[in-house]
Amino acid sequence: RDSSHFRTILNFLRSPEVPPATRDATESEGLCREAGFYGVRFFPFPLVYAVGGHDGVGYQSSVELLDVEHRRWRSCRPLRSERAHFGAAALRTRAQVFGGRSSEYQALCDSETLDCLRGEWLP
Structure with missing residues (x-):
C-alpha cells in the first residue's frame, strides 16, 4: 500500500x-x-451528464451519466422536477441546474444541486 x-x-x-x-x-x-x-471510487476522466430537457413528447426529469469505461449511459437519480430550457454549471464536485420551464410551461425560479461524487441531489 x-x-x-x-x-x-x-x-x-x-x-x-x-x-x-x-x-x-x-x-x-x-x-x-x-x-x-478501500472501496472509494474516483473518476479518472471528466464526467458528462445528460440532464432533463424535452424529448419531443414531454419534459424530462431524467439524468444520465456517460460511463466512458463501458461506453454507455447510466441512469442516475432524476431531478426533483421536470424541466427544460434551463441553465447548468459544474464546479468541482457539484453540478447545478437552475431556472427553465416546467411541464406546465411555467418559469422555474429554483435550482437543484447534484453531488457528483455521491450521485445525490442535495436538499
Whole structure:
C-alpha cells in the first residue's frame, strides 16, 4: 500500500467537497487503484451528464451519466422536477441546474444541486 495515497484518500473522505489534485495521469491512476482498495471510487476522466430537457413528447426529469469505461449511459437519480430550457454549471464536485420551464410551461425560479461524487441531489 502507498501511504501518501492513503493520506490523500483519508483527507478527501474528511472533506469530500475538494477532490484530490494529482500531478499527472500516472499518479491519478495509482490514486484510483489505492482508493478502490478501500472501496472509494474516483473518476479518472471528466464526467458528462445528460440532464432533463424535452424529448419531443414531454419534459424530462431524467439524468444520465456517460460511463466512458463501458461506453454507455447510466441512469442516475432524476431531478426533483421536470424541466427544460434551463441553465447548468459544474464546479468541482457539484453540478447545478437552475431556472427553465416546467411541464406546465411555467418559469422555474429554483435550482437543484447534484453531488457528483455521491450521485445525490442535495436538499
